[in-house]
Amino acid sequence: MQFKFKIQEVAKANNSRLILALDFPFQNPVSGQELISKADAILEQVYPYICAVKINNHLVLPLGLFDGVKAFVEKIHAKELLAIMDAKVNDIGNTNQVIADYFYAAGFDAIIANPFIGWEDGLKPLFETSRRQGKGVILLTYMSHKGAAEGYGQMVIDPTTGLSVPQYMMFARKNVVYEADGAVVGATVPEKISEIHKILGEKVPIYSPGVGAQGGSAEAAIKAGTAYLIVGREIVSAENPAEVARKLWNLIKNV
Amino acid sequence: MQFKFKIQEVAKANNSRLILALDFPFQNPVSGQELISKADAILEQVYPYICAVKINNHLVLPLGLFDGVKAFVEKIHAKELLAIMDAKVNDIGNTNQVIADYFYAAGFDAIIANPFIGWEDGLKPLFETSRRQGKGVILLTYMSHKGAAEGYGQMVIDPTTGLSVPQYMMFARKNVVYEADGAVVGATVPEKISEIHKILGEKVPIYSPGVGAQGGSAEAAIKAGTAYLIVGREIVSAENPAEVARKLWNLIKNV
Numbered sequence: 045m046q047f048k049f050k051i052q053e054v055a056k057a058n059n060s061r062l063i064l065a066l067d068f069p070f071q072n073p074v075s076g077q078e079l080i081s082k083a084d085a086i087l088e089q090v091y092p093y094i095c096a097v098k099i100n101n102h103l104v105l106p107l108g109l110f111d112g113v114k115a116f117v118e119k120i121h122a123k124e125l126l127a128i129m130d131a132k133v134n135d136i137g138n139t140n141q142v143i144a145d146y147f148y149a150a151g152f153d154a155i156i157a158n159p160f161i162g163w164e165d166g167l168k169p170l171f172e173t174s175r176r177q178g179k180g181v182i183l184l185t186y187m188s189h190k191g192a193a194e195g196y197g198q199m200v201i202d203p204t205t206g207l208s209v210p211q212y213m214m215f216a217r218k219n220v221v222y223e224a225d226g227a228v229v230g231a232t233v234p235e236k237i238s239e240i241h242k243i244l245g246e247k248v249p250i251y252s253p254g255v256g257a258q259g260g261s262a263e264a265a266i267k268a269g270t271a272y273l274i275v276g277r278e279i280v281s282a283e284n285p286a287e288v289a290r291k292l293w294n295l296i297k298n299v
Numbered sequence: 300m301q302f303k304f305k306i307q308e309v310a311k312a313n314n315s316r317l318i319l320a321l322d323f324p325f326q327n328p329v330s331g332q333e334l335i336s337k338a339d340a341i342l343e344q345v346y347p348y349i350c351a352v353k354i355n356n357h358l359v360l361p362l363g364l365f366d367g368v369k370a371f372v373e374k375i376h377a378k379e380l381l382a383i384m385d386a387k388v389n390d391i392g393n394t395n396q397v398i399a400d401y402f403y404a405a406g407f408d409a410i411i412a413n414p415f416i417g418w419e420d421g422l423k424p425l426f427e428t429s430r431r432q433g434k435g436v437i438l439l440t441y442m443s444h445k446g447a448a449e450g451y452g453q454m455v456i457d458p459t460t461g462l463s464v465p466q467y468m469m470f471a472r473k474n475v476v477y478e479a480d481g482a483v484v485g486a487t488v489p490e491k492i493s494e495i496h497k498i499l500g501e502k503v504p505i506y507s508p509g510v511g512a513q514g515g516s517a518e519a520a521i522k523a524g525t526a527y528l529i530v531g532r533e534i535v536s537a538e539n540p541a542e543v544a545r546k547l548w549n550l551i552k553n554v
Contacts, residue, residue: 070400074365100394105401108363110329132389134413136444136513139355145325146360158389160415162446189391191417199456201463208456208463258391 047154047180048225048249051126051272055095060293061266062094063128065253065276067102074106083116089286090279091123093293098274099152100130109150117151126153132184133157137169144173154180154225159215160195163222171222180225185240186212188230188254212236216243226251226272231260234268241269255292257281262292266299302409302435303480303504306381306527310350315548316521317349318383320508320531322357329361338371344541345534346378348548353529354407355385364405372406381408387439389413392424399428409435409480414470415450418477426477435480440495441467443485443509467491471498481506481527486515489523496524510547512536517547521554 055061066083083103097120099113107113120127129152133140144155157170167181174181186196196215199208212229219227220243227244229237231252241250249271254260256278265273275292282288310316321338338358352375354368362368372382384407388395399410412425422436429436441451451470454463467484474482475498482499484492486507496505504526509515511533520528530547537543 067394067397070397072400072404074401074404100390101398101401102394105359105364105398108366109360111363111366130390134387134389135355135385136442137446139322139357142322142325143356143360145327146329146356149327149329158413158415160413160450161442161444162449164446164449165444166446166449168446187391187416189416189420191392191419191421191423194417194419194421195415198458200466201454201456203453211455 045178046225047126050153050180051096054124054126055272057124058092058095059297060093060095061272061296062289062293063096063098063251063272063274064090064094064279064289065098065100065130065274067100067276067280071106076107076112079103079106080112080116084119086280086285087119087123090289091125093286093289094125095272096126096128098128098130109146114150121151127151128154128156128182130156133170134161137165140166140170141173144170144179148173148177148179152179154182156182156184156228159183159185159218167222181222182226182228182251183215183219183222183224185215185219185227186229186233186236188232188252188258188260192230212240213243216240219244219248224248228253229270230254230258231262231265231270231273232258234261234264237265237268237270262295263299266296300433301480302381302433305408305435306351309379309381310527312379313347313350314552315348315350316527316551317544317548318351318353318506318527318529319345319349319534319544320353320355320385320529322355322531322535326361331362331367334358334361335367335371339374341535341540342374342378345544346380348541348544349380350527351381351383353383353385353531364401369405376406382406383409383411383437385411387411387413388425389416392420395421395425396428399425399434403428403432403434407434409437411437411439411483414438414440414473422477436477437481437483437506438470438474438477438479440470440474440482441484441488441491443487443507443513443515447485467495468498471495474499474503479503483508484525485509485513486517486520486525486528487513489516489519492520492523492525517550518554521551
């Protein structure tokens, strides 16, 4: 089953479209045991309110992929949740494939990549290895930070028409052509979520980070077309992560 | 001392502008010991012919950053060479900083990033943490693979003039403004190396991957303005890595 359908099923089962981003601050010296304990504790508290966990280098670099993260991905799966690796893959094809294959060997269900690398010898080998293994590819379409306007928001010439269009609209169209499992669009730009949602329709679900610490509104994002909300610091740094997750879960259900 | 001057000194001392990219194929199940032995053996054979080693996820994911890569970076330094992390950083500022801080804590001297993320809350925190720690930031400007034409080669509207220019020329100008320690331009596109070199001058040295396996010519790249040649598979997969490295070293010296 394609990842976009898998997550739909989990979201239905848990009645949740909330994804936990397990991003911890930099820690030096690294204490892997402390990080794993924190990650375990948060997962244990919030798992009833989420459908997936997004992991990135905040955890992979200090723990190691096979030494620490692989076992944690097993815990995520034991809770019947999915694990997304936020690698923001943007290398040449051969490297993209090696990166993805390692993350899949560690159990991840989907990977995030940057469509800026192009298809030939870029995204193509990544999609191929992912499809072969029943894994998902989610593409960055408009990020949640201020500088996103410079790249994702720039005007580019569409080579097929010669007309100038926003970069994110070019990416949105490619998401549909490539049959991506998802498009990342920042919750900080709800008007762009609407625009992109018009292109993607129900074919490619929108994933939105940027709620809370970055200033995005969960409600505005969902009304604009976001399918899954990715929340990190607001939950992870909360005194009571379960309380914050439960509130967001409730809010999303009722939008 | 800024990284671009550090590598200049090492290059002078070793009379070499060759960078070894230690990219091994995907291995499942992972045998860290085997990978480290291979990496050690290649370093031991080629160190007289290089000025730096570029490491990427081919090594970080299977070995772990602090379990295996950190000790290997120490071996690189013991040979009086520099270590570059090819992370192709392209996240929001907070994450970029966490990623860079972990790689620097493991000893890396410089990191590669994608300028597509923009400055505010993107590259800025990465440059700040790097400068504070005396580390270098090298920016992707035109990659070596075919799909690069789609992103790096696209025409974009320059917001300051309203005119359309190639994306890589926009990136080249930003390299100068940001005082990047280097610009990555594929050896597969020597005509673009020339164009970009005209913008960068001696301010930002060009790093070129893509020789050998990807079809680029070392000679053409250097003639066009490449300062450092990055070679991976051609050396790593050779029966006699020292022989291939020595030949490239000799060729570069005599262009």
